[in-house]
């Protein structure tokens with residue numbers, strides 16, 4: 559394994575929330591004659607799921623109790639849409655409607671997201687509907703009182719999000735709101751600073767825009783225009 563491959567592998571573990579790696583086995587290349595001894599070749603156990611699929615990830619989540627958010631949830635909201643989508647939207651976490659139905663973005667914010675996707679696509683002559691994309695959240699269980707997920711909850715549940723994104727391998731990801739941006743881009747910057755520009759996650763283009771629930775507030779109407787602009791950019795990049 560080259561240095562670069564080792565670095566990439568370790569970064570992958572870090573994204574999964576793995577903080578400590580043990581050397582389970584070490585294979586030593588037979589020592590060449592002195593004076594040119596070669597360093598030992600490190601053989602790391604492979605944690606990266608091979609041929610991961612959404613079904614495997616769902617099965618791994620199971621009746622998850624890995625963080626405190628399981629305590630008040632009714633249903634785990636895994637994600638929905640095209641499993642081979644070229645575009646994935648990531649929100650923060652389920653709300654009350656989503657928690658009841660087990661589906662992401664089905665409440666008022668979800669209806670606005672559908673309008674935004676389908677309305678923009680239709681205006682721009684791009685023949686896609688909501689079921690053509692994939693939609694999920696950073697955390698899969700509803701935070702009490704719709705509070706923002708806490709860092710440890712995002713870290714634990716985020717491993718499933720990363721696996722979903724890796725399994726789908728979309729052409730672009732659209733992050734809705736600052737929680738999704740923080741989880742995927744590992745940044746403290748807010749949406750205003752991040753939106754409208756391309757970012758990158760594991761060689762996938764990433765756009766950040768406002769969460770639809772923010773756009774539902776009457777005093778945020780100028781943000782709505784910006785969100786539509788962001789979406790237009792993403793849709794053209796993915797489907798042109």
Ligand code: SF4
Pocket residue numbers: 619622623624625626627628634697698699711714715
């Ligand atoms: S939020 Fe994620 S990690 Fe926490 S209990 Fe739900 S599925 Fe498990």
